[in-house]
Amino acid sequence: MNLAIRDILYHKWRFIQTSFGLGLLIAVVMSMGGIYRGLIADATVALNSTGADLWVVQKGTVGPFAEASRLPEDAKYRIAEVPGIAQASGLSFQNIQITRYTKPLRFFLVGYELDGFGGPPIIIAGRNINQSHYEMVVDKSMKMQLGETIRLGLSDYTVVGITKGMVSVSGDPYAYVSLADAQDIQFKDDNNAIRNNRARIADRISKVSILSPAQISQLAPLVTEIAGSTHIVNTVAAKLAPGTDIKEVQETIQRWNHYQAISTSEQEKILTAGMIQKSKMQLSLFRSILLIISAVIITLIIYTMTMEKIRVIATLKLIGSPNKVVAGLVLQQSLLIGTIAYTIGYVIISLTYDKFPRRVELIPFDLAALFVIVMVICVFSSLLGIRKAMRVDSSQALGG
Amino acid sequence: MLDYAIQTKNLTKVYGKGHTEVTALSDATLNVSPGELVAVIGPSGSGKTTMLTTIGLINEPTSGNVVIDGMAVANDGWIPGLDMKRIRREKLGFIFQAYNLIPFLSAIENVMVSLSLNGINGKIARKRATELLDKLMLERVKDNYPSELSGGEAQRVAIARALANRPKVILADEPTAALDTANGKNVMDLLKKLAMENNSAIMVVTHDSRMIEGFDRTYEIHDGRIVK
Incomplete structure (x- = not known):
């Protein structure tokens, strides 16, 4: 008993x-x-879902998640040529807050190459992005409907697919667009700003005394174009070929390409030991x-x-x-x-x-x-x- | 010596020391035979309960001897090496003024708990408890909780619990104090009947003069001494 x-x-x-x-x-x-x-x-969902082994970022930074990092998009071609790299793909990340139905809506926007990797790992409704512009996939927690349109930057984007379980370390859900769209959203100025920049650059160049008027007229549009370029990424993610020594690849990239190459396990430590x-x-x-x-x-x-x-x-x-x-x-x-x-x-x-x-x-x-x-x-x-x-x-x- | 269920000689219990010293029991000598019903009476503070707790192996005597069912348990203090709880379980049964049934156990479980402490469990314990409750006319209420029993029923369950292990000595502390005359007499008659069947000695501490006539012998205590 x-x-x-x-x-x-x-x-x-x-x-x-x-x-x-x-x-x-x-x-x-x-x-x-x-x-x-x-x-x-x-914190690690983006790392794991991307499937990248290496994250190449701006030298001296521990980006792209813990710190800001910017590098030219064409860096991916150089990275892809490093021995041991099987695939390289540019990615951009940014936090966005818009007003939706009078309420603030925050999300973490990922831009990825449609023929690369780093896009939504799973689609639970709708489809993945298959047009290079104006389509987006959002996380289920954003509570957006398929076909819904939101304005980001200078353009409208239509939700074509829903993913799930993709939330950033700060708790914001993920949304995905093509890399080109993400670059436009992040870096492209509106027409007034473009006109102002063009005038400012032309004015500065016209004050360079060693340039002739003909040279100035040719140089000004070129400088304006370079300055207004949106071909920037936050990281180039890379996958290694089987059997590759990651340390060797990291050293090569850091020595010859002047970028910081962070392995996925190092990123995990940065995110878990640092950010959280x-x-x-x-x-x-x-x-x-x-x-x-x-x-x-x-x-x-x-x-x-x-x-x-x-x-x-x-x-x-x-x-x-x-x-x-x-x-x-x-x-x-x-x-x-x-x-x-x-x-x-x-x-x-x-x-x-x-x-x-x-x-x-x-x-x-x-x-x-x-x-x-x-x-x-x-x-x-x-x-x-x-x-x-x-x-x-x-x-x-x-x-x- | 072996003929007695309870035997005390010059039993003395002193509480405190120095100027706070109080002699609660002084040179108490008594013998109770198996099957005998003995009352210990006296006014409040006379030493009745001290005698009961000393014989009941709860209070260690200051001096004197105690023998229970032929086993010497005290000789100017407890005899070293004895497991008093075990002796209490096996040789003694207790009945209390306030019944002291365990409130969260049913009547039959209250009897079974006593058996289970002696290692008797399961069907055997239930059978024996049922038999005892039947004898005490409690078959209808055996599954009731103590809060669902009348005073008389509760005290009869307490008697069943005290008798469950067929002890040689039953010590009762004012068992009828909380009962009316009819219930009190009924309880005492049943207690006596079952104890006789078991050949157990019963020592009842009481100041209830209504019950004295049913006893074989009566000890009267005043100021810690047996005077009669």
Whole structure:
């Protein structure tokens, strides 16, 4: 006969209410772990979905995700010729905020070469981009409809496909356009700005005394064209041929092409150790505080339950119950509270994790580790109750 | 010595030390035979409960001897090496003024818990508990919780629990104090009947003069001393 279970069954509603409250707390702890894992997943989603081995960026930067990086689009041709490189493709990234239905809509716009790689890894509705202009694929979390049109830069873009699970480290969903469109959106000036630039450049060149008027008239449009070029990318992503030593390729690119070549594993470290380190510390701190609060609550519950059973414990001792039976009663109740609260927490978070505004990733290892931690907390939390129970004098059973 | 279920000689219990010293029991000598029903009476603070807890192996005596069912348990203090809880489980049964049933166990489970502490579990425990409850006319309420029992029923369940392990000694602390006269008499009659069947000695601490006439012998205590 298990006294702990009998007591719990007898006081089941009170017990369920207590466990539910504690379960909510544990659900928050679980969600924090899931949010942290979600941050890592979001941070690395572009790396993993692209399938690139190497990210070539502006020298002296750790772009394109952690820092700004700009390099000419034609750098990809030089990169592609480096021994060991199987494929190179230019990519551009930018954060965009527009107003949609009077509400701000933020997203992370990726420009990719339609015959390269780095586009949406999966299409759940519609199709991928197959025209080089004015089509886009958006993440499901943007809640846009197929066929919907939005204005970006100087042009309108139509949603032709929906992808999912593509969210940036800052929580913004991904949207994809062709690289040419992305360059236009990011770098192309409107007509007034072009006219102003043209006039400014012509004025500056006309003041160069060594140039003849004929030279000036030919040079001005050329400089204007170069200055207004949109053929810029944020990174050239590269895939290696099988069996290639990535270190050698990195050295070659850095020595001869004067760019920074960052491997995908290095990018992961930059993103996880750098960009989300503070968030990780913050979440860890919250989790620790919540676990301490849980421990205090379990301790108080178990102690109160023990205090309510002083006469029962005294009677059990009086009729010859060994200490282990009494200690077991307290310990088992603590473990049961923890187990039931954990189960409630797990059910709550399982039903709600996909409703969170940011990605919550529930990893079996994290859940198992949390269960062990909760059990350890329960054991330690029961010690105060067990101590009280051990000190109960069996003579307290006597009297009216 | 072996003929007695309870035997005490010059049993003394002193609480405190120095100027706070109180002698709760002084040179108490008594013998109770198996199957005998003995009452210990006296006013409040006379030492009745101290005698019960000392014989019940709860309070260690300051001096004197205690023998339970032929086993010496105290000789100027507990005899070293004895497992008092085990002796309590196997040789003693307790009945309390407030019944002290475990509130979250049904009547039959309250009886079974006593058996389970002695390693008797499952069907055997249930069968024995059922038999006892039947004898105490509690078959209808055996699955009720203590809160669903009347005072008389609760005390009869407590008697069943005390008798479950067929102890040689039953110690009862004011068992009828919370019952009306009819219920009190009924409880005492049943207790006596079942104890006789089991050849158990019963020591009842009471100040309930209504119940004294049913006892084989009565010890009267005043200021810690047996005066009659």
